[in-house]
Amino acid sequence: MIGMSKILEKEFITPEVFRMKIDAPDIARKRKAGQFIILRTCDEGERIPLTIADADADEGWLELVVQVVGKTTKFFSRLEVGDSICDLVGPLGRPTHIERYGNVVVIGGGIGIAPSHPIAGAMKAAGNKVISILGGRTKDLVIMEDKMKAASDQIVITTDDGSYGMKGLVTDALQKLIDNGVNVDLVVAIGPPIMMKFVSLLTKKYEIPTLVSLNTIMVDGTGMCGACRVTVGGETKFVCVDGPEFDGHKVDFDEMMMRQRMYVEQEKESMERHCPHNH
Amino acid sequence: MEEEKKLTPRERLKIPPQPMPEQDPKERIGNVDEVPYGYDEELARTEAMRCLQCKNAPCIAACPVEIDIPAFIKFIVDGKYREAINKIKETNILPAVCGRVCPQEEQCQRTCIVGKSRKSIDEAVQIGKLERFAADWEMKQGEAEVPDVKPPTGKRVAIVGSGPAGLTVAADVRREGHEVTMFEALHKPGGVLIYGIPEFRLPKRIVMREVENLERMGVKLERNKVIGKLYTIDELLEDEGYDAVFVGTGAGLPLFMRIPGENLNGVYSANEYLTRANLMQAYSFPETDTPIALVKNVAVFGGGNVAMDSARTALRLGAENVYLVYRRSRIEMPARIEEVHHAEEEGVQLCLLQNPTRIIGDKNGWVNAVECIKMELGEPDASGRRRPVPIKDSEFTIDVDACIVAIGNASNPLVPDTTPDLETNRWGNIIADDETMKTNKRGVFAGGDIVLGAATVILAMGQGRTAAAAINEYLKTDEW
Numbered sequence: 056m057i058g059m060s061k062i063l064e065k066e067f068i069t070p071e072v073f074r075m076k077i078d079a080p081d082i083a084r085k086r087k088a089g090q091f092i093i094l095r096t097c098d099e100g101e102r103i104p105l106t107i108a109d110a111d112a113d114e115g116w117l118e119l120v121v122q123v124v125g126k127t128t129k130f131f132s133r134l135e136v137g138d139s140i141c142d143l144v145g146p147l148g149r150p151t152h153i154e155r156y157g158n159v160v161v162i163g164g165g166i167g168i169a170p171s172h173p174i175a176g177a178m179k180a181a182g183n184k185v186i187s188i189l190g191g192r193t194k195d196l197v198i199m200e201d202k203m204k205a206a207s208d209q210i211v212i213t214t215d216d217g218s219y220g221m222k223g224l225v226t227d228a229l230q231k232l233i234d235n236g237v238n239v240d241l242v243v244a245i246g247p248p249i250m251m252k253f254v255s256l257l258t259k260k261y262e263i264p265t266l267v268s269l270n271t272i273m274v275d276g277t278g279m280c281g282a283c284r285v286t287v288g289g290e291t292k293f294v295c296v297d298g299p300e301f302d303g304h305k306v307d308f309d310e311m312m313m314r315q316r317m318y319v320e321q322e323k324e325s326m327e328r329h330c331p332h333n334h
Numbered sequence: 335m336e337e338e339k340k341l342t343p344r345e346r347l348k349i350p351p352q353p354m355p356e357q358d359p360k361e362r363i364g365n366v367d368e369v370p371y372g373y374d375e376e377l378a379r380t381e382a383m384r385c386l387q388c389k390n391a392p393c394i395a396a397c398p399v400e401i402d403i404p405a406f407i408k409f410i411v412d413g414k415y416r417e418a419i420n421k422i423k424e425t426n427i428l429p430a431v432c433g434r435v436c437p438q439e440e441q442c443q444r445t446c447i448v449g450k451s452r453k454s455i456d457e458a459v460q461i462g463k464l465e466r467f468a469a470d471w472e473m474k475q476g477e478a479e480v481p482d483v484k485p486p487t488g489k490r491v492a493i494v495g496s497g498p499a500g501l502t503v504a505a506d507v508r509r510e511g512h513e514v515t516m517f518e519a520l521h522k523p524g525g526v527l528i529y530g531i532p533e534f535r536l537p538k539r540i541v542m543r544e545v546e547n548l549e550r551m552g553v554k555l556e557r558n559k560v561i562g563k564l565y566t567i568d569e570l571l572e573d574e575g576y577d578a579v580f581v582g583t584g585a586g587l588p589l590f591m592r593i594p595g596e597n598l599n600g601v602y603s604a605n606e607y608l609t610r611a612n613l614m615q616a617y618s619f620p621e622t623d624t625p626i627a628l629v630k631n632v633a634v635f636g637g638g639n640v641a642m643d644s645a646r647t648a649l650r651l652g653a654e655n656v657y658l659v660y661r662r663s664r665i666e667m668p669a670r671i672e673e674v675h676h677a678e679e680e681g682v683q684l685c686l687l688q689n690p691t692r693i694i695g696d697k698n699g700w701v702n703a704v705e706c707i708k709m710e711l712g713e714p715d716a717s718g719r720r721r722p723v724p725i726k727d728s729e730f731t732i733d734v735d736a737c738i739v740a741i742g743n744a745s746n747p748l749v750p751d752t753t754p755d756l757e758t759n760r761w762g763n764i765i766a767d768d769e770t771m772k773t774n775k776r777g778v779f780a781g782g783d784i785v786l787g788a789a790t791v792i793l794a795m796g797q798g799r800t801a802a803a804a805i806n807e808y809l810k811t812d813e814w
C-alpha cells in the first residue's frame with residue numbers, strides 16, 4: 056500500500072496554492088474531464104476530495120492543484136517529491152457532458168480555475184469556441200493563466216482589486232460578453248459557491264444553460280454516506296455520485312454554503328493543534 | 335471431564351444459561367471497548383454441558399450455514415477447543431464475527447430443544463456465545479493455520495466488495511487454487527463489519543485478522559478501487575482477464591425520510607455517523623482528523639440494529655440525552671433484544687410510537703429541535719406487523735442538537751448503473767439464482783446485501799458460500 060501513490064513533482068503556484076503530480080497510472084488512464092479523486096495523506100488523516108486538474112494516460116500521472124485551507128491540505132503541502140500518500144481513490148463523480156454546444160464560456164474563480172482547465176480543453180477539442188473567464192481577488196490568485204490560454208480560444212481576466220486584468224467580478228465580465236452580443240450557448244462555472252450562485256442568477260436571466268461543480272463535504276465518495284447531499288430542483292442529490300456538476304439554475308446554493316460550514320469550529324481546532332503558530 | 339459423562343438430560347436441563355460477564359454500563363459509555371468480555375473456560379464448559387446432543391438437532395438447520403452445532407459443543411465439553419473451532423470453520427470462516435453479531439435468538443437458538451423445554455428462547459443453549467468462545471480461544475493461540483490451497487488452476491476471479499459475502503467467496507474460491515483479487519472501494523476491507531458495526535460490539539482487530547488470513551492464503555486485496563468507476567464489470571471480464579466476477583457490494587445507499595429540515599447541519603445518515611466514528615475514528619478527534627458533531631442531545635430515528643449502534647455511539651461521543659424515536663412499539667423493533675437491552679442499560683431513552691415530522695434549525699442552519707407526532711397501532715400491514723398511524727394533532731418537539739436517520743439502506747447503484755445488462759429488481763437489488771447466485775450475465779455472480787437488501791452477516795456469508803461453490807463449478811466445467 057505504501058509507496059503506491061508517489062509524488063512526482065511539486066510546485067507552489069502562489070504561497071497558498073500548490074500543484075502536485077502524482078503517480079497513478081490506472082486512474083490516469085480512466086479519468087475524464089470533471090472527475091475527482093479522494094485521498095488520505097496519512098493513517099489518521101481525513102478523506103478529502105480534489106479535482107483531477109490534468110492527467111497523462113501514457114505517462115501515468117495525475118495533477119492536482121490544491122489550496123491550503125486547513126489541516127489536511129496543510130499537511131499535504133508539506134509532503135515532498137518522493138513521498139507517498141497513503142490512499143488515493145478515483146476517478147469519482149460523473150464526467151462533464153462534453154458535446155458541441157457552440158460558444159462555451161468557462162468561468163474559473165480562484166482555486167476553481169484548476170478544475171475548469173480540463174473542461175475547457177475538452178470543450179475546445181469537441182469543436183466549441185471556448186471563452187474562459189478567470190477571476191481572483193488579486194493578481195497573485197489568478198493561477199494557470201498560460202494553461203488556460205492554451206485550452207481556450209479567448210481568455211478574460213478579472214480581479215476584485217483591479218491589480219490585473221479587468222477590475223471587477225467574473226459576473227461583470229460575463230455581463231460584458233453578453234452586452235457585446237456574444238451568443239453564449241453554455242456557461243460552466245467553477246469556484247466559490249457564492250460566485251457560482253451569482254453566475255447562475257445572471258445566466259438564468261438570459262436563459263443560458265449553466266453547469267456548476269459543487270464542492271460539498273464528502274466522506275466515502277461512493278454514495279454510501281450522504282454527507283455530500285444538496286438540494287437540486289427540490290430533490291436531494293449526492294454530489295459524489297450524481298455530480299459533481301449540476302444545473303446551476305436548480306441548485307440551492309444557500310443550503311450548500313450552510314452545509315460547508317458544518318465543522319468550522321472543529322476544523323479550527325484541528326488546524327490550531329497541527330500548526331499553532333503558522334496559519 | 336468424568337463428572338460430565340454422568341449427567342442425565344434432566345440434570346443438564348437444570349443448569350441455567352451462563353451469563354457472559356460484561357463491562358459496567360456506566361463505565362463502558364466512556365470507552366469504545368467491547369461490552370461482553372467473553373466466557374472463560376469454566377463458563378464455556380458449563381454452558382456447553384447444557385446441550386442435550388439431540389439426535390436430529392434442529393439447531394443445525396436453523397443456522398444459515400448449517401454449522402454442526404452439537405459436534406462443536408461436544409468438543410468444548412471435552413476441552414478439545416482446537417477440534418471445536420475446526421468443526422465450526424468447516425462451514426463458517428468468520429466465527430469470531432458471527433458469535434458476536436448473529437441474531438442467534440432468531441436463528442440457531444430459536445429452535446433449541448433446551449430453550450423449548452425451559453419455555454423461553456432466552457434459556458436456549460447459548461450457541462453464539464460458545465462459538466465466540468471457540469473463536470477467541472483460537473485467536474489466543476497466535477496465528478491461525480493457513481488453510482490448504484490447491485495448485486494454481488490458471489483461472490482468475492474478481493470479487494467486488496470485501497464485506498462478509500466477499501470475504502467468504504474469496505476463501506472458498508482461493509482454496510480451489512484459483513487466483514483471487516478482491517476490490518474494495520474504501521481504504522479498509524471488511525464492509526459493514528469495519529465501517530458500520532461499532533468497535534464496542536465487534537473489535538476491528540478481529541476483522542483485520544480474518545482479512546490477513548485471506549491474504550496469507552494468497553488472496554490479493556486491492557483497496558481504494560471502485561468498480562464501476564475504475565473498471566466496469568465488463569472491463570474486468572474482457573480487458574482485465576478475469577474468468578468470473580462476484581458482486582458483493584452491499585446495501586450502502588442511505589435512505590432519508592424526506593421530511594423538512596433533513597439537510598440541516600447536524601443531521602446524519604447512520605452510515606455517515608457510524609463511518610465517521612468507526613472507519614475514520616472520529617471518536618479520537620483531534621488526534622485523528624475527521625470531525626463529528628460532539629453535542630449533548632441526540633435523536634436517532636429507527637428501531638433496528640443500525641439505530642441502536644448509532645444511539646450507543648452517540649453516548650460514547652459524550653451525548654447526555656440520546657432519544658431513540660421509533661414509530662411502532664417495542665415488540666415490533668427489528669433490533670436484537672440484547673442490543674435494545676444494552677442500549678437501555680447505557681441510558682438510551684426509547685421514545686416509542688412516535689415519528690419525526692420536521693427537523694427545526696437555528697439561524698446558523700444547525701439542528702435545534704425535532705418535531706414528532708404520536709402514533710398508534712392500527713391494522714396489520716403486508717409485513718404482518720400492525721401499521722403505525724399518526725394521532726391527529728399530537729405533535730410535540732424535543733430539543734436536540736443532532737439527528738441520526740437510521741431507517742434503512744437501499745442497494746448501492748454503482749455497479750448496476752455501469753452494467754446495464756445486469757438485471758435488478760425494482761428496489762435496485764441484483765437478481766441472482768438462489769441455488770447458484772448466478773446473475774443473468776454470464777460469468778457474473780452476486781450475493782449478500784446487494785441481492786438480499788439489508789440483511790445479516792450470516793445470510794451474506796451463506797450466499798457467499800453458495801456462490802463460491804457455483805463459481806468453482808463454473809470454472810471447472812465452463813458451463814453456465
Ligand SMILES: Cc1cc2nc3c(=O)[nH]c(=O)nc-3n(C[C@H](O)[C@H](O)[C@H](O)COP(=O)(O)OP(=O)(O)OC[C@H]3O[C@@H](n4cnc5c(N)ncnc54)[C@H](O)[C@@H]3O)c2cc1C
Pocket residue numbers: 091101102103104105106107120121122123124125126127128129166169170269270271272273274299315316318319322323326
Ligand atoms: C468534488 C470536489 C472537488 C474539489 N477539488 C478541489 C481542488 O481541486 N483543489 C482544492 O484545493 N480543493 C478542492 N476541493 C475542496 C477540498 O476538498 C477542501 O478544501 C479540503 O477538503 C479541505 O480540507 P482541510 O482539512 O485542509 O481543511 P478543513 O479545515 O478541514 O476545511 C476547510 C473547508 O473545506 C471544506 N471541507 C472540509 N472537509 C472536507 C471534506 N472531507 N470534503 C470536502 N470538503 C471539505 C469545508 O467547507 C471546510 O470548511 C474539492 C472539493 C470537492 C467536493
Ligand SMILES: Cc1cc2nc3c(=O)[nH]c(=O)nc-3n(C[C@H](O)[C@H](O)[C@H](O)COP(=O)(O)OP(=O)(O)OC[C@H]3O[C@@H](n4cnc5c(N)ncnc54)[C@H](O)[C@@H]3O)c2cc1C
Pocket residue numbers: 277435436437494495496497498499500517518519520523524525526527530531532559560561562582583584585586608639640643746748749781782783784788789790791792794
Ligand atoms: C450499523 C449496522 C449494524 C449491523 N448489525 C448487524 C448485526 O448485529 N448482525 C448482523 O447479522 N448483521 C448486522 N448488520 C447487517 C450486516 O452488516 C450486513 O447484512 C452485511 O454486512 C452484508 O454483507 P455484504 O458482504 O453483502 O456487504 P457489506 O458488508 O455492505 O460490504 C460491501 C462492501 O463492498 C464495498 N463496495 C461497494 N460498492 C463497491 C464498488 N463499486 N467497488 C468496490 N467495492 C465496493 C463496500 O465499500 C463494502 O466494503 C448491520 C448493518 C449495519 C449497517
Ligand code: SF4
Pocket residue numbers: 396397398399400401403426432433436437438441442443461462465792
Ligand atoms: S453462525 Fe450464527 S446462526 Fe450459525 S450457529 Fe453461529 S451464531 Fe448460530
Ligand code: SF4
Pocket residue numbers: 384385386387388391392393394403404445446447448459461
Ligand atoms: S437443539 Fe439445543 S440442545 Fe439440541 S443439539 Fe442443538 S444446541 Fe444442543
Ligand code: FES
Pocket residue numbers: 272273274275276277278279280281282283284293294295296
Ligand atoms: S460522500 Fe458519502 S455519499 Fe457522497
